[in-house]
Amino acid sequence: MLSDSPARPTSVWKGKARASEVDFEDLNLVITYRHLLSHNLGVRDPLRVVALCDSDAFYAACEQVHLGIDPSRPLVVLQWDSLIAVNYPARKFGISRMDKVKDALKRCPELVVIHVATYKEGEKEPGYWEKPDTQTHKVSLDHYRRESMKIIQLFKDGLPNGEIEKASIDEAFIDFTRPIRETILERYPYLAQVPPDAPNGADSPLPPPPPISWDGLGNIIPVHPPAPTENSAVHPAMSDGVEGDDSLTTWHDVALSIAAELMAKIREDVRVKLGYTTSAGIARNKFLAKLTASYKKPMSQSILRNTAIPNYLKPMPFQKIRFLGGKLGKAFAEEYDVSTVGADFIVMGFRTISLDEMQRKFGEDSIWVYEILRGIDRSEVKEKSVVNKKLALRLNEAREANPAQWPKTIALHTRQGLCVKEYDTFRSKQTGFPFTKNITVDVIASYGDRLWKELVGTEESRATPMKITNVQLSFAGIETMETGQRSIEGFLKTRSSSEAPQQSDAAGKRKRSEPVEATPTDISDNASFVCPRCCKSVALSDVWTDGGISDEIRSDALAALRMEHADFHFAQDLAKESSDNDAPKRIIRPIDKTTSKKRRKQTADDSEAEGIAKFFNRK
DNA sequence: GGACTTGGC
């Protein structure tokens, strides 16, 4: 039964699914010198702290930042006629993702409605159109992906020693264990040596931890949550996060508090440099971090102490847990006639149901469920990074492919080992291949590299060497170009010479804005360019230039910045004047004579109004 | 390798 389900984090138990009693008694493990001074305890590290950080109403925030809209204004992002993102100001009006635009506007007439950018048939770049139609347009999430990458980059910059795993477009897991260990040893250097009189040597417990001030570190999830049925007059000791009892403080709490400091710093960095507010959950593992993040949103971080885990999990509808939302969770619910993690399960009966019985009914893998209901999750935070070169060779083959067609997806498959029958050894990973990209070796290579990193990792990131015996890179969802059979090369050549004869090659391929009257010079290096329209030099922020970023990625980022800067001008023009609308056209679009004539002069106040560009350094 | 399923956002 379980074997039909998607990959769950079962690898730790692969083969022999057993758990010892001690695994469930570890909420308040005694931490010893050996624990503190070891460096590779992995997922069983008693000081382990993981955070999940996600962006608040991410797509909405992307548009708000992009277009320089006041963040306090209610705003929604539309896809065809349904809402795909609703920012928090809009939620105050009771608008939810399930509403139709009309209903949303009824609730809030001043609502800013932005349709997600789309590729229009025959256009090379995504844009904002007046009447996007499912028949002729394709949704583009490219901008959100770029913004997502920037956020991840800030996480990495802020935590060079941590592990970061991008979990989705708007969230990432961060493993703070290593930075925490460093900080503890820095702040409490006396812990670095096992005292000579320690009774059990390195296995002696650490001295009692210092008291912790949780002030400003976030919401501490209470050990005894206020009972919802009582009137709201709660005993202070029950609502106070630490419940006034520092004697219960553990070294893991110290670890959590350090993680909270670091997390707050990184989140602030994201807010200041990119304009996105985030929410985070901090706890002992990924599963709990994710749950904790939703404790309070937006613009908030929450901390789940080990002692608070049982009561926090109890009322949780367990079908909301990742991988238990589908038929698996349903099977459990029906078998045991329960709906929440704790109330029925653990307190009444679950602990009386032996792991053996569960495994008989639901298969070996159900130990994963058994554990997760108790807040145990040994899945790693896996960083996906660093380059691998082998793949470039493979990619050269793809380079030779017939370029007359445009792939929508690029996929990488690998096979490990020689045993053909072992299904587990086959793996694959795919990602979208946007129309915006010029199809060159470099672009293919960067995508291939990325997939490779995610699929295989690197020598450094693995304990055991991996023998990949087969690598396959492929395109899928191939569509022919609108006007037919021209090769990509021919297409690009025509385009850069006819549309942008006076531009540098790089600029010609990427620019969306062709200002009619501006000087045609658009000098660019690999980190900045001069906008011919406002004559300002726009540069990538040091997020992109500080190092650790490949030239490819940086050049993508610069191209994106160029597009965004152009978009800014169009958006600004639009804000100034109602557009003359006839046929569907780009709402944010290359300037034509009518708009350029009316274009106002550049003034000093431009700099403060300038949407996304304000987050980049100006030279 | 493509069609289909499942699950998550």
Added chain:
DNA sequence: GGGCCAAGTCC
């Protein structure tokens, strides 16, 4: 609720 996407399985 539904469009979209990733990843796995089946044939």
